[in-house]
């Protein structure tokens with residue numbers, strides 16, 4: 001049996017976490033239990049939301065500007081439930097995200113400001129799940145730009161020298177947790193935090209069909225399911241969240 005990696009990413013609580021999402025609610029759907037667990041254990045967690053979800057409605061009477069205000073407020077309330085310290089909104093436009101150099105620069109700036117010991121982002125290699133879900137292109141773009149910002153832009157002095165002029169020195173991020181992955185190799189037991197995750201998700205009322213919506217599918221997503229995750233080790237509780245983990249440096 002292979003030697004366990006040190007530190008074991010499934011049980012280690014990072015000191016400072018930056019969670020980068022494409023849309024308000026991505027953090028809670030993918031990782032709400034993990035975030036609640038880590039903040040309860042003393043981690044400092046900061047969100048960066050690249051868009052504010054201005055396309056996320058079927059209501060013809062709400063404008064994009066109104067939706068931005070609503071969804072940012074929902075996101076702040078959900079983050080509060082999970083103990084998140086701060087939410088940074090970059091206000092890119094929803095559904096048109098591309099992993100260009102402007103986005104890479106903006107994410108490099110945020111990472112150098114926050115100086116996280118762990119970064120959470122989308123797995124950019126996930127183009128679809130199973131036979132019924134095309135991954136949102138904003139998720140792919142967000143993951144791609146996040147990884148490019150971590151390596152090499154955050155590390156290198158000569159990349160984006162304007163950040164040095166802003167007083168933002170290079171930084172290396174050792175722990176990467178990618179969510180929305182089809183190649184999970186790290187599971188975090190979130191059994192004690194599934195209700196906190198649900199409570200946070202209910203703050204995204206505009207996205208889940210109202211605050212009283214049926215969220216039973218979230219329990220199923222997070223249930224210890226060895227059919228979906230044949231490589232998952234034994235010994236977890238009823239609910240867990242799955243990541244592709246990397247340890248850099």
Ligand SMILES: [Zn+2]
Pocket residue numbers: 022023026136139
């Ligand atoms: Zn999303």
